Amino acid sequence: MPGMDAVLLREGLAGRYARVDVVEITGSTNADLREAVVAGAADRTVLIAEQQTAGVGRRARSWSSPKGAGLYLSVALRPSGVAFSALGSLSVVAGLAVRSVASELGVDAVLKWPNDVLAGPDRAKCAGILAEAVAGPEPSVVLGIGLNVLPLGENVPAGPGGLPATSLAEQGAVDPDRTGVALALLTRFDDLERRWRLAGGDLTEAGLLADYRAHCATLGQDVRVELPDGASLTGRAADIDPAGQLQVDVEDGRRLTVFAGDVVHVRPA
Structure with missing residues (x-):
């Protein structure tokens, strides 16, 4: 090469x-x-x-x-x-x-x-x-x-x-x-x-x-987010905020902001 x-x-x-x-x-x-x-x-x-x-x-x-x-x-x-x-x-x-x-x-x-x-x-x-x-x-x-x-x-x-x-x-x-x-x-x-x-x-x-936002395949997906402290959360990836952070809608109705973590696309929305 x-x-x-x-x-x-x-x-x-x-x-x-x-x-x-x-x-x-x-x-x-x-x-x-x-x-x-x-x-x-x-x-x-x-x-x-x-x-x-x-x-x-x-x-x-x-x-x-x-x-x-x-x-x-x-x-x-x-x-x-x-x-x-x-x-x-x-x-x-x-x-x-x-x-x-x-x-x-x-x-x-x-x-x-x-x-x-x-x-x-x-x-x-x-x-x-x-x-x-x-x-x-x-x-x-x-x-x-x-x-x-x-x-x-x-x-x-x-x-x-x-x-x-x-x-x-x-x-x-x-x-x-x-x-x-x-x-x-x-x-x-x-x-x-x-x-x-x-x-x-x-x-x-x-x-x-x-x-x-237009090109982010994560938005609209059901996701599992593995957080840096070893915890995880699941929900629907709803938006990207102005700082570039992921906002996730979880089952209890809250919208959580994820600052860092590994995202797994569970399945298409």
């Missing part, structure tokens, strides 16, 4: 990102950029790896990152003017960017709250997103995106709730060239993130909340 074209990426993304690096192998691009942010890395620094040996998703789960098969990237952001509490909504921004690019490649893709992109008629997982705040004197966040581009092989584990994995190529992508996909994705993310930043991290003001 051909490697990523770092020169083409730098030229195509000039003026949008401060720095774009492509490395052959690393443990985790998110971990590398967290260290870089602490050391003073510039806003809008991008790191892409051909392979990760310790890629991670939410709640420290591993993310399968076979060499040359996917797009494994992280972006370091210092969004001045955005409150720390709004940084988590960057996952919404990234999800919209991934879904948009998948659609441009002819892939039927939808969003699953909080950080997955599903593709194909069976709604298998083709991308995961991880936003990690970095402590410091100014709001900083490292946003990681793992996107399966080329066929995965047979040994990729299922996600929470038994969600199978898939790739853009397996779902009929027109031209799944990884450099081209990276260029399109980072360009689209730049456009959306600038809107989000200009709005102070407010998804509604940025015009992104309605778009997310």
